[in-house]
C-alpha cells in the first residue's frame with residue numbers, strides 16, 4: 479500500500495514540501511482537503527495578472543472542412559486564415575476536424591481512469607528522464623525547479639513508435655486511434671501552413687521529416703487547488719515541436735500570452751486547440767511565433783487536458799526553410815531536432831528559452 483501524504487493542521491504554517499515528497503499532487507490534494515497548500519507551490523507572489531478577457535473571443539477559429547475542401551476558393555480562404563492565425567496569434571481553434579466526439583470522450587474517460595489508479599499501480603511508469611518512452615510524474619520539472627506546479631502528468635512517445643501504458647484496460651487502444659488521427663490532422667494543418675508561407679504543400683513535411691517525426695502524448699490532471707490565487711498548474715512556457723493539438727475536459731485553465739496580455743482560452747465544444755511551437759517558428763524564419771502559455775487553477779473542479787506535441791524527425795537538421803531565406807536573412811541557427819529537444823529540457827531547468835539561444839540577431 480502507498481503511504482498516505484503528510485497532512486498538517488490548517489492553523490500551522492504551511493510546510494515547504496518538495497514535489498518528490500509528494501509524488502502525486504492528486505493524491506496529496508485528495509488527502510489535504512481544504513488545508514493551506516505547501517509554500518513550495520507558491521508561484522504567484524504579486525497577485526494574479528490582469529486577464530484581457532475582451533480578447534478571448536478574438537482567438538481565431540479554423541474550419542478544417544474548408545481547409546480540406548476540393549473547392550479551390552474555399553481552400554484558399556482557409557489557407558489564408560490559417561496563415562493569419564499563425565502570424566498574428568500562434569493559437570487557434572480547429573472545428574470540424576473529423577475526429578468523432580465518441581473517440582474524444584473515450585480518450586478523456588480513459589485518461590481520467592489512468593490518473594485515478596492507485597499511486598502504487600502507476601509506480602512502474604515513474605519518470606526516468608526525457609527519453610523514457612512512458613513517464614508519469616508531477617509538477618513541471620521537479621528535479622530542478624524552485625517552485626512546484628499543481629499538476630500530475632503522463633507523457634508518452636507515441637510516434638514514430640507507439641508506446642503506451644498497458645492500464646487501465648482499453649486506454650492503449652483508444653490512445654493509438656486518437657494519436658494517429660491527431661497526427662493526420664496535424665499533417666493537413668502543416669500542409670496548409672506550408673501553402674500559407676508560399677511554399678508547396680508538402681514542403682514543411684519534407685523539410686522536417688514529419689512522417690517519421692516525434693509525437694508526445696501528454697495527459698495532464700490539475701486537481702482542485704484550495705488556494706488557486708497562489709499556485710499555477712504550469713508556468714509560462716512554449717512547446718518544443720511544430721504544432722501542439724490540445725483537447726480538454728469542460729474546465730477552463732489554459733491562458734495564452736498575446737501582446738503581453740494573458741487571455742483565457744474558452745474552447746468551442748469538441749474543438750482542438752492548436753498552438754504554434756518552437757520548431758514552426760524556426761522553419762518559418764520567425765513569421766509564425768511559438769506562443770507562450772500557462773495553466774491556471776480553480777478550487778472546485780478537476781481539470782484535464784490532453785495536448786499532443788507533433789514535431790520533426792529527431793535526426794533532421796532544423797533551421798529556416800531555404801526558400802524562405804533566399805531573399806531575407808536567416809534569423810535562427812540550424813540544429814538537429816534531437817539536440818534541440820535535449821537542450822530544451824536542460825534550459826527549462828535553468829528557466830531559459832532555447833529559442834533565444836537559436837536567434838541570430
Ligand SMILES: O=C(O)CCC(=O)C(=O)O
Pocket residue numbers: 696698712717724726731732771772773782783785
Ligand atoms: O493544460 C493546458 O491547457 C496546457 C498544457 C501544456 O501547456 C503542456 O502540457 O505543456
